[in-house]
Amino acid sequence: MxxxxxxxxxxxxxxxxxxxxxxxxxxxxxxxxxxxxxxxxxxxxxQMQPSYGPAAIQELTRRSIAMVEGISERLPAPIMVPRAMLTLGTETEVAALVAANANLESLTHSETMERSPDLRPETFEASALDGTAMEVDVxxxxxxxxxxxxxxxxxxxxxxxxxxxxxxxxxxxxxxxxxxxxxxxxxxxxxxxxxxxxxxxxxxxxxxxxxxxxxxxxxxxxxxxxQPHRRSVAIVSTEHPVDPSGPMVEPADESFYYRPDGTHLLISPCESVPAEPGDAQVVDEDIAELIHRIGEVTTVGITGVERSWTGLRTQPxxxxxxxxxxxxxxxxxxxxxxxxxxxxxxxxxxxxxxxxxxxxxxxxxxxxxxxxxxxxxxxx
Ligand SMILES: Cc1cc2nc3c(=O)[nH]c(=O)nc-3n(C[C@H](O)[C@H](O)[C@H](O)COP(=O)(O)OP(=O)(O)OC[C@H]3O[C@@H](n4cnc5c(N)ncnc54)[C@H](O)[C@@H]3O)c2cc1C
The missing domain is CATH 3.50.50.60 (FAD/NAD(P)-binding domain)
Structure with missing residues (x-):
C-alpha cells in the first residue's frame, strides 16, 4: 500500500x-x-496540569486543555473534569513555587486542611493550589x-x-x-x-x-x-471513604502523589528509574514503601492494592x-x-x-x- x-x-x-x-x-x-x-x-x-513542566510544555498543555474541552463538548459525556492539584511544603517552598508559576495560588494551612481534610496537619506548613488542573478520560x-x-x-x-x-x-x-x-x-x-x-x-x-x-x-x-524511565501507579482501597472530588496531592519535592480515583485512591511513588524499552513491570517494594509514606502524611488508612501498573516515561x-x-x-x-x-x-x-x-x-x-x-x- x-x-x-x-x-x-x-x-x-x-x-x-x-x-x-x-x-x-x-x-x-x-x-x-x-x-x-x-x-x-x-x-x-x-492528568493535565498547566503548572507542570517547562514553559514550552505549559504552553502546549494550556492549548491542549482548550482543545480537549472542545472535543468533550462534542461527545455524549464529558471526558475531562476539574482535578485541582495541591503541592505541600514549607512556607518558603510554597512562596517560591507561587512566585515562579502564574497558575498557582498560595493556600494557608487551614485552607489546605479544608481542601484535603485527610492530611495530617503537622506534616506540612502551606500549599500551592493549581485550580486549573484537569483529569482526562484517556x-x-x-x-x-x-x-x-x-x-x-x-x-x-x-x-x-x-x-x-x-x-x-x-x-x-x-x-x-x-x-x-x-x-x-x-x-x-x-x-x-x-x-x-x-x-x-x-x-x-x-x-x-x-x-x-x-x-x-x-x-x-x-x-x-x-531514555525510558519506569514509573508506577497503584489503585488502592482505603479505611475511610475518599471524597471523589478531592484534589491531587504531592509534596514540593515531587517524591510521590495521590488523588481520588472514584472512591479509591490512585497513588504513585514517582520513581524515575532508567529502563530498556519493553513491557515495564511494577516493583512491589516501591508500592509498599509508598503506602507506608502515605500513612505518615494522611489518615485515609490504605487497606489494600486493587491493581497496579508501570509505564515508561521517555525523554532526552x-x-x-x-x-x-x-x-x-x-x-x-x-x-x-x-x-x-x-x-x-x-x-x-x-x-x-x-x-x-x-x-x-x-x-x-x-x-x-x-x-x-x-x-x-x-x-x-
Ligand atoms: C505512571 C505514569 C503516569 C503518567 N501520567 C501522565 C499524566 O498524568 N499526564 C500526562 O500527560 N502524561 C503522563 N504520563 C506520560 C504519558 O503517558 C506518555 O508521555 C505518553 O503516553 C507517551 O505516548 P507515546 O505515544 O509517545 O508512547 P507509547 O504509548 O508507548 O506508544 C508508542 C508505541 O509505539 C509502538 N512501537 C514501538 N516500536 C515499534 C515498531 N518498530 N513498529 C511499530 N510500532 C512500534 C509501541 O508498541 C507503542 O505502542 C505518564 C506516564 C507514566 C508511566
Missing amino acids: DCDVLIVGGGVAGLSLAWRLSPSRSVVLVEAEGSLAYHTSSRSAR PALLEFYRRQAIGTGAMVLTGAPVTAVEVVASEPAGGTDAEGAGAEDLPTRFHVTAGRHSITAGTVVDAAGAWADVVAAQFGARPRGL ADGLPVVGFDADVPNLFWLAGQGGYGIQTSAALATLAAGLLTGTLPDDDGWLAGALSPQRAGLG
Whole structure:
C-alpha cells in the first residue's frame, strides 16, 4: 500500500497526529502490538496540569486543555473534569513555587486542611493550589483520536511492527528528462515492512515512544538520547471513604502523589528509574514503601492494592519532546520524547507536528518548533 505519511507507533502521539493529519494527507499508522496504546499511553495518571513542566510544555498543555474541552463538548459525556492539584511544603517552598508559576495560588494551612481534610496537619506548613488542573478520560480521548482519523481516511494497523526499511528514489514519471535529471534528484520514498504489510510512504513519522531511538536507527538516523524511565501507579482501597472530588496531592519535592480515583485512591511513588524499552513491570517494594509514606502524611488508612501498573516515561536529557524533521534523513520526522507530558500536550503537539509536516505552521509557533527541534544542541 502507498501513503503520504506512515506513522510508526499507536500510542497517544501517533493517534493524535493521525487525527490532525488525515484530513489533508493519506495516512497509515502501524502499531507493533495487537492493540493500540498497549504501552505507556494506557498507563498514565490521566492528568493535565498547566503548572507542570517547562514553559514550552505549559504552553502546549494550556492549548491542549482548550482543545480537549472542545472535543468533550462534542461527545455524549464529558471526558475531562476539574482535578485541582495541591503541592505541600514549607512556607518558603510554597512562596517560591507561587512566585515562579502564574497558575498557582498560595493556600494557608487551614485552607489546605479544608481542601484535603485527610492530611495530617503537622506534616506540612502551606500549599500551592493549581485550580486549573484537569483529569482526562484517556481511553475516551484515544478513541476520539482513532475514530476521527479513520473517519477522514487514515488506515490504522495493529500487530504490525516495523521490521525492515528500504529507502528508494521515486520513479521519474517519464524516465530521465532532457536535462539529465534522474531518480537521484527526486524525493526519496520509504519501503517499509510492518508485520505482514508492505507500505510505501513519502514521509515517515517516528512516534514509537520508548523505542523512538531504535526506530530512528532503522531509518538511518542518529539517536537523540531518548531514555525510558519506569514509573508506577497503584489503585488502592482505603479505611475511610475518599471524597471523589478531592484534589491531587504531592509534596514540593515531587517524591510521590495521590488523588481520588472514584472512591479509591490512585497513588504513585514517582520513581524515575532508567529502563530498556519493553513491557515495564511494577516493583512491589516501591508500592509498599509508598503506602507506608502515605500513612505518615494522611489518615485515609490504605487497606489494600486493587491493581497496579508501570509505564515508561521517555525523554532526552533536556526533558523536552523531540519534534520535527531529521536534518540528515530526508522525510523522517520525529514525534517522541514526551516524558511525563504526553497526554496533557497531545492535542496541541499533534497540531504543531501537523503544521510542520504540511508546511502550515503559524509564524508565532516558530519558538516552539525551535525549542523541540531534533537538531537542537545537547541531544544524543
Ligand atoms: C505512571 C505514569 C503516569 C503518567 N501520567 C501522565 C499524566 O498524568 N499526564 C500526562 O500527560 N502524561 C503522563 N504520563 C506520560 C504519558 O503517558 C506518555 O508521555 C505518553 O503516553 C507517551 O505516548 P507515546 O505515544 O509517545 O508512547 P507509547 O504509548 O508507548 O506508544 C508508542 C508505541 O509505539 C509502538 N512501537 C514501538 N516500536 C515499534 C515498531 N518498530 N513498529 C511499530 N510500532 C512500534 C509501541 O508498541 C507503542 O505502542 C505518564 C506516564 C507514566 C508511566
